[in-house]
Amino acid sequence: MTTKDIFITDKNLKYRKLKSNMVLIFCVFASILTVLPLLYIFFYTTASGFTHLSLDFLIQMPKPVGETGGGMANAIVGTLILIGLASVIGIPVGILSGIYVAEYSGGIFSNIVKFVTDVLSGTPSIIIGIFAYTVIVLTTGSFSALSGGFALGIIMIPTVTRITEEMLKLVPQSIREASLALGISRWRTTLNIVLKTALPGITTGILLAIARIAGETAPLLFTSFGNQFFSLSLDEPIASLPIQIYNYAKSPYTDWHQQAWAGAMVLVLLVFIINLIVRFFTKNKFSSDV
C-alpha cells in the first residue's frame, strides 16, 4: 500500500471540489441579492433626490400647491424631535432591562422580561401606534409630538434590550470576577466595568434602533399626525419626514414628487449623520481591543 491510497482519490476530489464551488456560487448569488436592492435604493434615492436638494429645502417651509420651491424644514426638525423623544424613552429603558436580563438572569421575572421583549419586537409598529394613541392621544385629547416619540420609543426598546443583553453576555466572566474581587460592588461592576466594555457593541445596536424608527410612518399617523407649520412644542402635532414624504408622494403634483425624493434622501442622510455623531462621541478610547 502506498501513502497515496490513504488520500482521497482523484475522482472523489473532483466531486468535492465541484460541491464546494456550487456552495460558493450560491453564497455569492445570495450576497448579490442582498446588496443589489440596497444599492439600488441608495442610488435611486440619491439620483432622484439630489436635483431637488438645496439649502432652501433644508431651511424653508413647504410652499402651497402651485408654488414651486419651498422645503421641509418643519419635517426635518420634527423628525429630529421625535427621534430625540424616542431615544429619551427607548435607550434608558432598553439598556436597563438589557442589563437586568443579562446580569441578573435566572429568575422568573427576567424570563418574563425576555419573553415580552421578543413579543414586542415582533409586534407590527402600527399596533404600537394604536397603543400610543389610546394611552396618550385619547387621554390628552390631541395628537402630539410626545405621543409620537412615545410610540417610537416603545419600538426602540426591544432592539436596545436585546443588543444590550447580547453584548453584556459577550463580556468575559473573568472581567466581572476581577472587578468583584477588588471589592467593587455589583452595580458598580456592571456599570463601570462590564457596561463600559460592552459599549461599542451597544452603541451599534442603538444606532440600528434609531435608524429603524427614523423611517417609521404607520405609528405616526395616529400620534404625531403631521403639521404644515413649524412647531417645537411637544403637546401639539408635529411634522415628520416619513409622513411628509408619504403625503407628498401620493399627491398628484410632479413638483411634490420631487420634494418627496429629496425628503427621502434627507432621511437617509440624517440617519447617516446621527450614526457618525454618536460613534464619534461614544468612541471608546481603546475600543479596538474589545
Add this chain to the structure above:
Amino acid sequence: MMEEDFKDDLEEKSEDKFSITTENLSVYFNEKPAIKDINLKVRNKSVTAIIGPSGCGKSTYLRSLNMMHELTPSATVYGSIKINNIDIEEFGVINLRKKVGMVFQKPNPFPTLSIYENVTSGLIYTGNYKKSRLDDIVEKCLTASGLWKEVKDRLKVSAMTLSGGQQQRLCIARTIAVNPDIILMDEPTSALDPISTTNIEELVYNLKKEYTIIIVTHNMQQAARVSDHTAFFYLGRLVEYSKTRTIFTNPKEKLTEEYVTGKFG
C-alpha cells in the same frame, strides 16, 4: 533531624500568627461535594502553596476565602472561615474582598481602562481615595509588582498593549493597590512564558514581607521555590499540610510522596 522538622510543623508555636483559619470548610456544587472538611491555618506574612491534581478542589478552596462562590447559585459553603480571627460573615463581602485580594489564572486587566486606571480601579470604583494620592499609589504598586520601569512612560495607554506577563503583574499591582492583607493566587503563572514566570515568582517572594499569600500551582518546583508551607489536596480533602521542605523531602503520607515525585497527577 527530620523527625524534628516534622514536629515543628504540627506544633503551633505561640508566636505563630494566623491570617486565615478554615474549620470544617466544605463546598458543594449541586449537592455534590467539591471540598470536604478542610481544616487549615495559614500563617501570617508567609507563602502557602496549594498543590494537588486537577479537580481536587484547589480553586474551590481559594474562592471560598473571598466569597467568590456567591456568584455561583449552585454552590453552598459550610464551615467557618476566619480572617485575622474574625469570621468572614462579619466583614461583609465588600470589606472582605478589600482585605483578601485575588489574582487569577489568566491575566484579566480591564480592557477599556489604561494601565494607570487599571491600578486605581479598585480605589476609584469603591469610592475611597484621595485624588492627590493616586499618582503615588500607582508608582508604588507598579514598583512593587516590578512593572514600573517598563510602563512609566506609557501609563495612559490601554492595558491590553502589555504582554501576558506584564498584564499579570499589572493585575498584581491592581490587587495590592486596595491594600489587602492577603493575596490569593490561582495558578498565576500557568498562562505565562518561563521568563514571566520567574518574574512573578520573585515577586511573590518579595511580597510576603507585607502580605500573606496563598498560591495554587501545578508546578512542583514553583511550590518548592516560593512557598514556606504547602498543602496537598486530593479528591476534595486536605491530605497533608506541612512545611514545604517536609512535603517535598519527607512527607508523612504515601499519597503526598507519590504526587510530589510525579507518580500520578
